[in-house]
């Protein structure tokens with residue numbers, strides 16, 4: 001994982017609470033200590049990178065993490081804020097004012113098509129995954145800036161499984177919707193020059209169109225990035241319980257369907273061996289062993305490279321603790 005110098009992206013995902021953030025943060029520390037300038041990004045609305053690193057990394061901008069050999073920066077994207085930006089762009093192009101105006105101009109059919117897109121509704125009650133799609137597209141936008149060119153490893157701490165699954169199909173949906181809006185916009189613009197009075201200045205109209213086009217392009221990039229076997233890997237994090245393993249199997253099946261490269265499964269919080277077992281630990285260990293056997297015989301998961309992370313006796317917080325975990329897991 002550390003060998004190549006070209007930029008690589010790692011996305012860590014799984015059921016809520018299994019240890020995605022701890023594993024993502026420990027991988028980022030491992031990369032930074034192996035000579036890779038690294039960026040760790042959280043697109044989970046319930047950010048916990050600051051808690052994991054025991055440093056204040058909030059604020060939505062690049063924040064340096066202290067204590068690693070090579071530079072390590074963290075970025076917590078505020079999905080709500082990103083959605084607001086998207087909404088502003090959308091309103092300029094598809095607000096009800098435009099629909100009323102178009103009805104008045106005898107362009108009702110176009111107005112209905114615009115209504116069908118239901119983007120306004122989508123943004124009022126966003127489906128899980130939309131925020132993350134917009135957040136990741138925001139990161140892609142950042143990555144085009146020169147100050148980001150130094151990073152050779154980018155680790156994403158993603159939102160829990162359900163969100164991630166929907167996120168995978170969202171770029172296609174949004175791509176199509178934005179494409180339709182842009183097409184409509186140009187049809188409308190050529191139908192009447194009076195439309196300018198609704199959209200305001202032509203410059204502003206062009207600006208909104210450009211922003212939409214940019215967003216569409218970024219969505220396409222998100223989709224491509226998730227499927228690029230050369231540069232990207234999705235790592236599933238789980239724990240040795242039947243429930244978590246079943247969910248991981250479903251996640252892996254969906255990733256495969258969407259052609260997202262996934263090769264590794266981290267089984268976190270495995271009880272370490274002990275010579276003097278209490279009754280509780282012995283039962284728990286047996287239960288975990290059964291769950292681990294389930295992975296080995298699961299048709300979805302058996303082909304993955306399985307890596308175990310022990311349950312440690314204290315909370316993993318701060319760079320030294322993350323380094324300790326990372327040295328065990330990321331061999």
Ligand SMILES: Nc1ncnc2c1ncn2[C@@H]1O[C@H](COP(=O)(O)OP(=O)(O)OP(=O)(O)O)[C@@H](O)[C@H]1O
Nearest residue numbers: 016017018019020021022048269310311312315316
């Ligand atoms: N191997 C481990 N040993 C001991 N504690 C662990 C281990 N892995 C994670 N934890 C602890 O479990 C808790 C949840 O971990 P973490 O925040 O990494 O999970 P998550 O999957 O990112 O959660 P969420 O879905 O809420 O984002 C934290 O208190 C963390 O310190």
